[in-house]
Amino acid sequence: MIDYHVHLWRHAPQTSLQADVDQLAEYCVYSRRLGVTELAVTEHSSRFVQFDTLVRGWWEGDPSPARRAETCTCWDDELGADLDQYVDAALAAKAAGLPVRLGLEVDYLPGQMAKVAALLAGHPFDVLLGSVHWIGAWLFDALDWAEAQQQWASRGVERVWDDYTRSVEELASTGTADVLAHPDLAKVAGQRPAAPDEFYHRIAEAARSCGLAAELNSAGWRKPCGEAYPAAALLRRFHDYGVPITTGSDAHQLADLSWRLADLTAAAQAAGYLEVTAFRARNRVPQPL
Ligand SMILES: [Zn+2]
Numbered sequence: 001m002i003d004y005h006v007h008l009w010r011h012a013p014q015t016s017l018q019a020d021v022d023q024l025a026e027y028c029v030y031s032r033r034l035g036v037t038e039l040a041v042t043e044h045s046s047r048f049v050q051f052d053t054l055v056r057g058w059w060e061g062d063p064s065p066a067r068r069a070e071t072c073t074c075w076d077d078e079l080g081a082d083l084d085q086y087v088d089a090a091l092a093a094k095a096a097g098l099p100v101r102l103g104l105e106v107d108y109l110p111g112q113m114a115k116v117a118a119l120l121a122g123h124p125f126d127v128l129l130g131s132v133h134w135i136g137a138w139l140f141d142a143l144d145w146a147e148a149q150q151q152w153a154s155r156g157v158e159r160v161w162d163d164y165t166r167s168v169e170e171l172a173s174t175g176t177a178d179v180l181a182h183p184d185l186a187k188v189a190g191q192r193p194a195a196p197d198e199f200y201h202r203i204a205e206a207a208r209s210c211g212l213a214a215e216l217n218s219a220g221w222r223k224p225c226g227e228a229y230p231a232a233a234l235l236r237r238f239h240d241y242g243v244p245i246t247t248g249s250d251a252h253q254l255a256d257l258s259w260r261l262a263d264l265t266a267a268a269q270a271a272g273y274l275e276v277t278a279f280r281a282r283n284r285v286p287q288p289l
Pocket residue numbers: 105131133181182
């Protein structure tokens with residue numbers, strides 16, 4: 001099994017945003033015991049000062065002053081890591097023989113992706129996850145945001161899913177990412193559209209037509225939606241559309257690392273998959289499930 005969605009830092013006040021080989025070695029030992037042979041470290045792009053320099057203020061187009069202010073605060077709370085230090089630590093881990101791949105979880109930010117792609121091209125990434133966490137300046141998967149419940153009520157479930165799906169389509173078309181992370185994240189709060197098939201078709205078609213793999217992600221089992229990403233029906237659709245898959249725990253702490261990857265593997269097999277895909281230098285390397 002592979003765990004291709006691993007964070008080094010929690011979403012909480014940090015004493016340090018340094019990556020280091022000892023932590024990666026500890027992660028490898030821990031996940032190895034759970035049957036994982038390869039980890040991709042995929043920290044959020046928004047953690048790094050180099051991204052902030054490029055895209056800072058992207059939220060200013062949102063019409064709500066309160067949301068713009070909340071987004072700015074949230075953005076600054078997470079910020080402070082150095083991309084070069086992070087890359088060097090992952091490369092040092094690889095050089096030491098650890099089964100680590102260098103990755104990143106790249107946020108989709110409308111209108112910013114050409115600049116982001118240029119920055120990414122300057123580093124030897126093995127795999128880039130593409131994620132839609134924001135609809136406008138609403139961080140819709142931050143369930144403790146003061147505005148979250150009000151946003152669901154005022155926008156309506158169907159519109160949120162449509163906005164989310166359009167963002168996935170736009171993200172895929174930019175070519176910035178290799179893997180569509182948590183493909184149906186719009187369900188995170190447990191809000192699902194009455195007829196999801198149209199959205200599932202659009203999401204799977206975006207991955208297929210743009211050459212992205214799709215991620216099976218166990219973090220959804222820890223969230224109000226109570227199921228992995230993607231839903232079984234969307235996973236079957238990925239399979240039917242010929243979209244390859246990765247598996248990942250989306251851990252932000254050791255206790256969640258490689259959690260329930262065996263259950264993800266079983267779900268993939270039930271959908272008809274025989275392989276999972278690893279990556280080297282952004283090229284797919286299929287492995288038997
Ligand atoms: Zn994510």
